[in-house]
Amino acid sequence: MQGRARVFGDDINTDYIITSRRKRESLDPQVLRRYLFEEIDANFAATVEPGDLIVAGKNFGCGSAMEVAVTVVLGAGIKAVLAQGFSRTYFRNAVNNGLLPLICDTSRIREGDRLTIHSENGLTIYNETTGETTPAAPVPSIMMQILECGGLVPYFRRYRDFKV
């Protein structure tokens, strides 16, 4: 997986990803993506490109457990979020929808850096712009299985129950 870094700070809560009041009129990610991060970066929705990667500090996705905060990110064509830490509900919802949540040191990644995520020998992030490689924390096996299926929907269509 390869993409351009879009950098955010610490404690980005789900209301900042997509504000609750937008959910009143639609849950469709293709509608909601127009408002992605509108509270903190009014320009983001207009400049996001499919394949972009979100790069954040600590506690990404804190606050409400609302799952649209994940589906709207996927709706914008973003396939992975790199952060120093996630709120547990965001991490969970990301896994369940096939959005790759990677815990890693993001402090040296800058806006616009070209990143490649490698999955051989554990997950690593190669920053083409700086030449640095950063390891990501391993993802527990049940979560990896769900991610590899593409999320909880294909997982459940296959297994009908949790397999641990």
Add this chain to the structure above:
Amino acid sequence: MAGKTISEKILSVKSGVDARAGDVVVCTVDSAMGNDGSTPMALDYFDAMGGARVFAPERIVFALDHYAPAPSQKTTELHQRMRDFAARHGIEVREIGDGIGHQLMVESGRVTPGSLVVGADSHSVTYGALNAFATGIGSSDLAALMICGRVWLRVPESIRVTLSGELGKGVFAKDIALSLARELRADGATYQAMEFSGAGVSSLEIEDRLVLSNLVVEMGAKNGVFPADQKTFAYLGGSFAGVAADTDASYSREIVVDLEKIVPQVALPHQVDHVVAIGEAAGTPVQMVYLGTCTGGRVRDFHQARDVLKAGGGVARGVQLVVTPASRTVLETLTRDGTLADFIALGAVVVTPGCGSCCGTCGAIPGNGVNVISTANRNFKGRMGNSNASIFLASPASCAAAALTGRIVDPREIGAAAVEQEP
């Protein structure tokens, strides 16, 4: 082998394996809640997963609380979809006006000591006050749970929060919770449980414990669990086998809180962990005071606020006081005991029990440039429906004191100290 925390014990029973911190286990859920914010998506996932029948529908409840009453045609359609699905599958629906799902869960007896309760809402951690393992899940988790009755959980490490002593006058449960947020910060308990213990627990009423459990998620915690005692059993109206931690249980961190040393706190805009002693924010003008939510919308909260307001003589000019009881039962109690009449006489705007203004989905939205002081749990920019408003979080007494004076003030300076901690 070391003993177990409350969380490890409950998850061991519910998974049927020896669950230890760090393990991932699949657990049978005793009770689950979905609201109108999360359930419509869960129904999409249920269909997409090929769901046919709901596993143990009697364990599930749908609460119409985020859009109560429905503010738009679209939200009426979300409600109708939930009602139709619930009727088809035998799921209980708590209707518009019944109240906030979390409050209904603790009022209805669906949460008991030792139970595993989940909700498709982050504030489902509230139920830990009743000695349950309670945590928030997403819509897709709720859909999977409706199919198989189970949920996967990573067994959390636990932070032991030992409470000693008793709160001073004018200081309340919200002040303890905000103090903890200040110390732990917004991610200090991420992926972990907070387990409350110590002699100070017995001095806290269940309504106080609900405030603390509710707010643990603002520190990132997975659950905030209390031991069970006589107050728990009295609240639930029955006798239960409580779950206690083993004396040799292992904790990731120990925090000791001397309740006597806690002073009134306030969270400043726009972060819950941006907390200072309220005196440091004294003088900040406020134009809206919000009493309600799953944190601060219970009978005890309204009594504390009412007492400050009555002792002080009324609401300052230019302040809008908004009252939203957490449930119809709370509203009925406030009606019977005269508190509601007091608030109406004070000029309060009374809003339908539900989540409403707290998350800006309906109800009273603050205007541009308005400072709000609220009994809620979140003060993110835009949270109450207007990103040009600023939200401060404090105890009901501190909110009432601000309503009296039109400014943030230490409630102990204006007679709130006279407000007794009613039993």
